[in-house]
Amino acid sequence: MTEELAEPYLRGVLATAGLDVEYVRGDGDTLYYRKGDDEVPVLDFVGGYGSTMLGHSNPEIISYARELLAGQTPIHAQFSRHPYANEVAAKLNTIIKRETGSDESYFAIFANSGAEAIEAAMKHAEFERYVRLEGLRAEIGANIEAVRAAVTDGTVAAAEANALIADVTAHNEALAGRTPLFLTPVGSFHGKLAGSTQLTYNPVYRVVFSALAAQARFVPVDEPGALDAVVESERRWLHDVAIDGGQVKVVQRPFPGFCAVVLEPILGEGGIHEMPATFVRDIQRVAAELEIPVVVDEIQSGMGRTGAFLASTHLGLRGDYYALAKSLGGGIAKAAVMLVRASRYQSNFEMMHSSTFAKDSFSCLIAAKVLDTLEAGDGEIYRTAESRGAELRNVLQDLMKEFPEVIKDVRGRGLMIGLEFLEQGEARSAILRELHGSGFFGYYLSGFLLREHSIRTFPTSSAVYTLRFEPSANISTADIAKLAEGLRDLCGQIRDTDGQRLAPV
Ligand code: PMP
Numbered sequence: 001m002t003e004e005l006a007e008p009y010l011r012g013v014l015a016t017a018g019l020d021v022e023y024v025r026g027d028g029d030t031l032y033y034r035k036g037d038d039e040v041p042v043l044d045f046v047g048g049y050g051s052t053m054l055g056h057s058n059p060e061i062i063s064y065a066r067e068l069l070a071g072q073t074p075i076h077a078q079f080s081r082h083p084y085a086n087e088v089a090a091k092l093n094t095i096i097k098r099e100t101g102s103d104e105s106y107f108a109i110f111a112n113s114g115a116e117a118i119e120a121a122m123k124h125a126e127f128e129r130y131v132r133l134e135g136l137r138a139e140i141g142a143n144i145e146a147v148r149a150a151v152t153d154g155t156v157a158a159a160e161a162n163a164l165i166a167d168v169t170a171h172n173e174a175l176a177g178r179t180p181l182f183l184t185p186v187g188s189f190h191g192k193l194a195g196s197t198q199l200t201y202n203p204v205y206r207v208v209f210s211a212l213a214a215q216a217r218f219v220p221v222d223e224p225g226a227l228d229a230v231v232e233s234e235r236r237w238l239h240d241v242a243i244d245g246g247q248v249k250v251v252q253r254p255f256p257g258f259c260a261v262v263l264e265p266i267l268g269e270g271g272i273h274e275m276p277a278t279f280v281r282d283i284q285r286v287a288a289e290l291e292i293p294v295v296v297d298e299i300q301s302g303m304g305r306t307g308a309f310l311a312s313t314h315l316g317l318r319g320d321y322y323a324l325a326k327s328l329g330g331g332i333a334k335a336a337v338m339l340v341r342a343s344r345y346q347s348n349f350e351m352m353h354s355s356t357f358a359k360d361s362f363s364c365l366i367a368a369k370v371l372d373t374l375e376a377g378d379g380e381i382y383r384t385a386e387s388r389g390a391e392l393r394n395v396l397q398d399l400m401k402e403f404p405e406v407i408k409d410v411r412g413r414g415l416m417i418g419l420e421f422l423e424q425g426e427a428r429s430a431i432l433r434e435l436h437g438s439g440f441f442g443y444y445l446s447g448f449l450l451r452e453h454s455i456r457t458f459p460t461s462s463a464v465y466t467l468r469f470e471p472s473a474n475i476s477t478a479d480i481a482k483l484a485e486g487l488r489d490l491c492g493q494i495r496d497t498d499g500q501r502l503a504p505v
Pocket of ligand 1 (some may be wrong): 049113114115116118189190191192264268269297298299300301326422
């Protein structure tokens with residue numbers, strides 16, 4: 001047997017919940033795993049964490065992919081014209097302008113993964129901040145020169161002016177070297193690369209690596225005034241100089257310490273929570289006051305799953321940047337894109353940021369095909385996602401009524417739905433208390449559903465009491481009924497049998 005070298009520890013953890021099956025095929029909302037000589041179908045509600053809006057192995061996307069590969073599409077043609085990337089950018093602009101009612105264009109930077117798109121956004125926002133900071137420093141430098149000239153002229157006293165210039169310079173140098181900050185909601189998930197993981201709330205993913213990158217200030221979304229309090233506590237001032245009546249004075253100028261606000265319209269890995277309207281308003285106000293961009297992370301919520309192309313459309317949330325990935329690749333390609341509002345765009349960023357694999361013909365052409373599929377029939381699929389989602393949500397709400405002692409909440413929009421279970425830390429049953437204590441409660445629920453009902457769902461990664469449901473837009477009424485049956489059994493196990501059959505296998 002081949003020595004196990006590809007993340008064997010993780011495989012072991014999955015095994016404790018009975019989740020370490022090998023899927024060999026995917027079709028629509030079904031994944032198949034191997035059992036002996038057989039393939040066992042599993043109804044998939046994880047949907048590649050939001051990547052299979054068009055289902056696994058969508059036949060139209062597959063046949064287009066075949067055509068592209070058979071036609072020898074030039075995947076590696078870096079540093080040449082990329083009309084296919086431009087097509088994707090143009091299609092995205094048409095959709096975003098329609099949904100936001102704005103006529104300003106967005107420029108596109110391509111990437112390979114969600115986290116990479118977020119990192120591109122972080123870098124671009126830092127570029128903007130750098131330009132502002134350098135501008136301020138240049139103005140202050142010019143004012144210092146004016147003071148020096150006044151010293152030479154003898155119009156201001158030399159000793160005093162020189163001491164003050166030294167103080168101001170030292171203060172400003174120290175401040176300019178400060179690591180920038182990002183503002184993001186408590187519960188956020190924006191990726192696990194060195195930069196983006198610092199914007200991801202879950203300390204398990206973040207804390208070990210905090211010395212590597214710029215930091216976030218996490219803001220509770222339901223505490224009025226919390227955002228302003230965070231901003232206030234981080235407010236700093238650059239020192240400028242001015243001559244007033246023969247005296248040199250220090251003048252305070254706001255230091256641009258924040259890079260950007262980064263937020264998901266609906267927290268995905270944080271437990272499927274839509275941003276409250278009041279928080280959205282506060283975010284837009286504070287970002288405008290600080291003159292920083294609002295980065296809307298639609299990596300999981302975007303691409304039509306909530307009934308609009310952008311989930312932020314429902315909230316009236318307007319982005320200066322948008323990040324898209326997951327379903328952009330049609331369940332086949334690895335594609336991601338970061339969009340920047342034209343008025344904020346730093347064109348020189350294109351000379352500083354790239355990847356061998358990003359913006360390639362294959363992933364761009366697939367993404368363009370995906371966008372055409374979503375927009376077909378006047379966006380029929382958005383309406384389908386909304387109505388399928390409503391059906392799924394109704395079923396889950398009925399279940400909550402049936403099991404009020406097991407289920408705490410049903411949340412979400414369209415086909416991005418969360419089902420939160422009541423905590424079992426104080427349960428009568430020792431098994432349930434133990435599952436709670438493991439920190440993997442939802443994964444044991446997932447293991448049960450997989451073993452007993454051939455249903456695949458996972459908890460959201462940072463809120464393990466919430467199971468996620470993000471199937472394709474084609475999810476059928478029969479599939480939803482099958483899910484309801486599995487969940488009813490699961491809730492019964494928790495309520496009536498002390499969770500005995502949920503225990504590790
Ligand atoms: N942002 C959000 C909102 C996500 O849900 C995810 C992935 N779950 C990411 C960023 C990171 O994407 P990737 O895993 O492709 O790096």
